[in-house]
Amino acid sequence: MAMSPLLFIVFLLMLLEPCxxxxxxxxxxxxxxxHHGLRPELVQEAHHGMLAAVLGSEQAAMDAILYSYRHGFSGFAAVLTGGQAARLSDWPGVVRVVRNRVLDQHTTRSWDFMGVNPSPSGGGILLESRFGEDSIIGVLDTGIWPESASFRDDGIGExxxxxxxxxxxxEKFNASNCNRKIIxxxxxxxxxxxxxxxxxxxxIYEFMSARDAVGHGTHTAxxxxxxxVANASxxxxxxxxxxxxxxxxxxxVYKVCWATGDCTAADILAAFDDxxxxxxxxxxxxxxxxxPLPAYVDDVLSIGSFHAVAKGVVVVCSAGNSGPYSETVINSAPWIVTVAAGTIDRIFLAKIILGNNSTYxxxxxxxxxxxxxxxxIVYAEDISSDNADDTDARSCTAxxxxxxxxxxxxxxxxxxxxxxxxxxxxxxxxxxxxxxVIFAQFLTKDIASSLDIPCVQVDYQVGTAILAYTTSMRNPVAQFSFPKTIVGELVAPEVAYFSSRGPSSLSPSILKxxxxxxxxxxxxxWSPAAAISSAIGSVNFKxxxxxxxxxxxxxxxxxxxxxxxxxxSPAAVKSALVTTANVHDAYxxxxxxxxxxxxxxxxxxxxxxxxxxxxxxxxxxVYDMGVSDYMRFLCSMGYNTSAISSMTQQQTTCQHTPKSQLNLNVPSITIPELRGKLTVSRTVTNVGPALSKYRARVEAPPGVDVTVSPSLLTFxxxxxKLPFKVTFQAKLKVQGRYTFGSLTWEDGTHTxxxxxxxxQTQRTQPLPQQSPGSGFSGGSGAGAGAGLFVVAPPASAIDAAGGGGGGRRWLLRRRRRGRAGEGSDEGIGAGTRRAATSMRKRREEKSRFSHLVFWKAESNCHKVKPTN
Structure with a gap:
């Protein structure tokens, strides 16, 4: 029987594919x-049938498929050749075919520091929410150590x-390891x-189960x-x-990351689905x-989180540890809550006592x-190996x-x-x-987890003083004290050095x-299975x-x-977090x-x-929105209309407008290219008292006039729900850098x-003269100066801060606001240098040493393999 021309071509293609x-x-x-009308098992059968048609048999499809995503969305992960993947990408109903990617992991005082504690008056979020009763948090991480005292279910209902x-x-995990806390x-x-x-x-010391061999998942959960847990330390x-x-x-708990530090896209998407x-x-x-980041339609975290948000689930992701460089923030889809890292008011201090009785x-x-x-003490550069560069030796490179x-x-x-x-x-x-080790570095509160031998981190000023002693003495020596925990003396919060910064490299008009x-x-x-050092072994808290x-x-x-x-909604929750956040420290x-x-x-x-x-x-x-708003955002990104329709199961017709991203109802306004005059819109929903009046107050970015219309909202x-417009008018010919301001609605109770x-970017024509509009106009305000806390604390600081009085506090509390440019220069103890600087000097230093800003941070405690 003769083979048809079409079948012959298909046969040839199949022969050529392996080559x-x-x-x-x-x-x-x-x-x-x-499709909501299809039961999950029918969706799974359709996936197997589709794959069998490409691979040639049902058995081949069963062998190749890893996961069938059938609950929150539709799709599957399978082992395929490039040719098979290409054929599937043309299959009706397929939105995207993407390669499996490997993602990385990004780690008590903190809750008290944020004010999350029972209030004597009976108020506060903790009591009002009944301690989060019956909320369910899904954690995608390295698993959990269920025996930890942190996961007891005392006092928790069914x-x-x-x-x-x-x-x-x-492996070493069964149903009895779950309880009313771990469900x-x-x-x-x-x-x-x-x-x-x-x-x-x-x-690799690992458990083929949800049990955590790394510690990271136990820590986050x-x-x-x-x-x-009392007496934890x-x-x-x-x-x-x-x-x-x-x-x-x-x-x-959804264990998607393993002891090697790797977490694959196929596993993560399966966890989102479940x-x-x-x-x-x-x-x-x-x-x-x-x-560099993949497009939102190719990124499993963006895809999985989109479907979760569409079902009303809030998705919270880490921003990444690649700071302080700009454009390093990740997980930047507008439906995700992307979280940066800040410091708290606690530090762990130790003394360095030198042979000349100087103490740092x-x-x-x-x-x-x-x-x-x-x-x-020996200086690293003086004991370099034969082939080592002086710079490498100075920093003690491997x-x-x-x-x-x-x-x-x-x-x-x-x-x-x-x-x-x-x-x-x-x-x-x-x-x-x-x-x-004595490690001299820029001033940071992130401490390396040195556990086998002591490592004391100091700033450059102290490091330089110790170097001077080391090079001037015939037999320089030092001794370390045991560290002490100091609470409440630190100026906080501050943004951590390692925390990834915006703007988003994918969508710069969405603030991240x-x-x-x-x-x-x-x-x-922490997981006791995760030995933190050869000398210490396991710990229960880290x-x-x-x-x-x-x-x-x-x-x-x-x-x-x-x-x-x-x-x-997830958008309302995010808005509540963003619009009520603090931009000032505790002082x-x-x-x-x-x-x-x-x-x-x-x-x-x-x-x-x-x-x-x-x-x-x-x-x-709150600034609320839903799936249709995110669809318009995806359209503005230039993604394929059919892909967006398949992703959302809603018919989508993209109508591109220059401001479509700018008008997404996020609780921020970011204009990467302001040319002349531009108006954007927002809508707010009242979730407070029904009878409310809010008035607008604007702090305009320098070099920009900002007008809000209307400036009074009456509910x-x-x-x-009421809309308003914000008009931006550039005042400079060209600026080329970002400037910042704020818009605040106030009713006397809520802010x-x-x-x-x-x-601002180059305008195509000179600005016309503008007459005042009817909306509320805000001007750029002058900032008040403030002195910084001291860089080099005196040796007596630990004893003074930890005792019952007598000593001055070494981390100087900055004075309340004064005149612009005014800073505190108060001394803090006998023999201590005046180390506090004024805001003016800080700005001068920032100008003189601006090249240092481009140092890339490396989180000392966050190595992806095996843990961070």
């Missing part, structure tokens, strides 16, 4: 929103009847094993919803009551992909055994030091642009059998990050830093908000951003500001603030 694209990889076939999830058994636990490894081969747990540091934000919230089906209220995701203070987390007597000269000594290292990590320096010295939360030196539960730690703080706050306001001054040197923080550092949970519970007004029982961000 041209025979290498198999994991691909995700995304088919958009699941599992909510709406819950559809379950506990999946596995779900699943694990996903098919995507990982398809990329890297079968997991070899004999080489307990931060969001851990129970009260990390080897005696930060001792006190550990607790999560939403203590009566439930946890659903979490949506299971009935979580919040999804907390402390992981992401480093820049630095930071350390080392609380192990110290040498009983003073030890010789292999840069002469091991013979290191042995038995304390090594003084200086941070350089090439090597910024104290952790690397510690490892270098430890391998050479040194007994300690959205919000900042505590993410530096956070104490939370101090860690990163946007991985700030993310679950916001997830916990969201759980509290959802308990109070179960009908709020009333504008927040600063850790950098080199320090800068005034701006919305690209913290979004709306540092979270204020109690104010977020009663925001007054009543029938009018709950609803959004950031204004503009960057």
């Amino acid at each position: 041209s694209s025979s290498r198999s990889n994991v691909y995700i076939v995304y088919m958009g929103e699941r 599992v909510p009847r709406r819950w559809k999830g379950r506990c999946v058994a596995g 779900g636990a699943k694990w996903y490894v098919k995507g990982y094993e398809a990329e890297y081969g079968k997991m070899n747990t004999s080489d 307990s931060t969001a919803a851990g129970a009260l 990390f080897r005696g540091l930060a001792k006190g009551v550990a607790r999560g934000g939403a203590q009566r919230a439930r946890l659903a 979490a949506i089906h299971d009935g979580v209220d919040v999804i907390s995701v402390s992981l992401g992909q480093a820049p 203070v630095g930071q350390t987390l080392y609380s192990g055994k110290h040498p009983s007597k003073s030890v010789r 292999g840069s030091l002469n091991a013979t000269l290191v042995k038995g000594n304390v090594v003084l290292c200086f941070q350089t642009r090439a090597q910024r990590s104290a952790s690397v320096a510690v490892e270098t010295v430890k391998k050479a059998r040194g007994v300690g 990050p959205d919000i900042a939360a505590p993410g530096v030196n956070i104490l939370a539960a 101090i860690d830093s990163g946007t991985s730690m700030s993310c679950p703080h916001i997830s916990g706050v969201v759980a509290l908000l959802k308990s109070m306001h179960p009908n709020w 009333g001054f504008e927040m600063v951003s850790e950098a080199a040197p320090y800068n005034d923080a701006n919305p690209f550092d913290y979004g709306g500001g540092h979270v204020n949970p109690n104010r977020a519970a009663h925001p007054g007004l 009543n029982s029938t009018v709950r 609803v603030r959004i950031p204004l961000v503009t960057s």
Whole structure:
């Protein structure tokens, strides 16, 4: 029987395919929103039938498929060749076919610092939400250690009847490991094993179950919803009551990351699908992909979170740890709550006592055994190995030091642009059998987790003084004291150095990050299976830093908000967080951003500001929106209309307008290219008292006139939602850099603030003369100066701060606002240099040393493999 020409061509293509694209990889076939009329099992059958048609048999399809996404959306992950993937991409109903990607993980005082504690008056978000009772937080991470005291279910009621999830058994984990706190636990490894081969747990200490072998997932879960644990500490540091934000919230654990530090897209998307089906209220995701970022329609976190938000689930993600560079923020889709990291008012200080009796203070987390007597100090550059560069040796880069000269000594290292990590320096010295490290660096509160040998981090000023002593003495020696926990003396919050900054590289007209939360030196539960060092072994609680730690703080706050306001949309929840956030520190001054040197923080550092949970519970007004608004946003990004329709299962006709992104109803306004005059629109919904009047107050970005119309919004029982317009008029010919301001609606009780961000570009014609309009016009205000806290504390500081009085506090509290440019220059103790500087001097230093801003931060405590 003769073969038809068409079948002959298909046969030839099948023969040629192995030659041209025979290498198999994991691909995700995304088919958009699941048809509501189809049961999940029928969707799965359709996936198998479709794949069988391409692969040639049902058995081949069964062997190739890893996951069938059939609950929150439709699609599947399968092992395919490039040719097979290309054929599937042309299949009717297929939105996208993308390669499996590997994503990275991004780590108690913090809740008290944010004011989330029972109020004596009976008010506050914690009591009003009943401690987050029955909210369900889904955590996509490395799993959980269920035996931790942070996951006890004392005082928690029965599992909510709406819950559809379950506990999946596995290695050293079964259904009995769940309780009324941990109500779900699943694990996903098919995507990982398809990329890297079968997991070899004999080489990698890992559990083929939801049990956490890394610690990261246990830390994030307990931060969001851990129970009260008395006398918790990390080897005696930060001792006190550990607790999560939403203590009566439930946890659903989705293990998608493994001990290697890798988390694959196929596994993550499967976890999103299950979490949506299971009935979580919040999804907390402390992981992401480093820049360059894929398009939103190709990014699994954007896709999975889109479908979650469409079902009313709030998705909270970490902003990334690539700061302080601009345009490094990740997880930047407008439907995601993207979280930056800030500091809290706690620090761990130790003394360095030199042989000449000079004493300096630095930071350390080392609380192990110290040498009983003073030890010789050597300067790293003076003991470099034969082939090492001086710069590498100075920063104690791996292999840069002469091991013979290191042995038995304390090594003084200086941070350089090439090597910024104290952790690397510690490892270098430890391998050479040194007994300690003094690491001089820019001023930061993120402390390297040095646990095998002591490492004291100091600023450059102290480091330089110790270097002068070391080079001038024949036998320079030093001794370290044990660290002490100092609380309440620090100016906070500040934006952490490592926290990724905006603007978004994908959509610069959408302000990212959205919000900042505590993410530096956070104490939370840890997995005992994750040995933190060869000398110490396992711990039950650990101090860690990163946007991985700030993310679950916001997830916990969201759980509290959802308990109070179960009908709020994800956009309303985000708006409540952003519009009520703090942009000043605890002493009333504008927040600063850790950098080199320090800068005034701006919305690209913290979004709306540092979270204020109690104010977020009663925001007054919210900037609300839904799926149709996000569809218009996707249209404005230039994505294919049919792809958007498949993604949302709603017929979409894209009508591109220049301002379509600018008019997305987010709680901020960002104009990357302001030319002349531009008007954008927003709508607010009243969630406060029905009878309310709000008046606009504007702080315009420098060089821009801003007018709001109308400037008065009046709500009543029938009018709950009102639109307004904001007009921006550029006053400069060309500027080329971002400037910042704000728009605030006030009713005498509520303050609803959004950031204004503009960057002016060259106008095509001169500005016409403008007459005053009828709307409210705001001008640019002058900032008041403030002195900084001291850089180099005196040696007596620890004793003074930790005792019952007598000494001055070494971290100087900045004075209340005074005249512009005025700063505090108060001395703080005998023999202490005047180290406080005025705002004017800070600005001069910023100008003189602006090149230092471009140092890339490396989070000392956040190595992706095996943990961060």
